[in-house]
Amino acid sequence: MADSLELDALWEDFHRVVNMTSAELAAWLKVRDAGEESEPLPEEAGTSTGQHVLAILQKRRTDLTDADVRVMYQVVDTVGELVDLEDEPAPVSTPGDTRRRHRLMTLGHDPLKP
Numbered sequence: 562m563a564d565s566l567e568l569d570a571l572w573e574d575f576h577r578v579v580n581m582t583s584a585e586l587a588a589w590l591k592v593r594d595a596g597e598e599s600e601p602l603p604e605e606a607g608t609s610t611g612q613h614v615l616a617i618l619q620k621r622r623t624d625l626t627d628a629d630v631r632v633m634y635q636v637v638d639t640v641g642e643l644v645d646l647e648d649e650p651a652p653v654s655t656p657g658d659t660r661r662r663h664r665l666m667t668l669g670h671d672p673l674k675p
Contacts, residue, residue, distance in 0.1 A: 568622070568630070571633050574633075574637045575636060578637055578669075579669035580671060581674070582618070586615050587615055590611050610635070611667045611669070617633060636668050640670045643664070644665065
């Protein structure tokens, strides 16, 4: 596992890029997986990464596992590649923008949230 200073920085970065609450993310994962024919069980909705982000949001920093730390790095890196967090949120205007927003929301980042 990362040293204490590195873990502190990662914890801050993760909570900066994951701007959805655990309730918002859980609701999004359920909506995202809802289909005409069937829906998964609520605790199984969404991607495995989305479910892992949700679990991390419900933990204290001292309870993190090595797997949690790996997912946190992955989420921070992926969101950082897809979004310039310094920019103002841009309106979603094209299908590509909508897909990008939905991908980010699966990771816990809503680009339209201030």
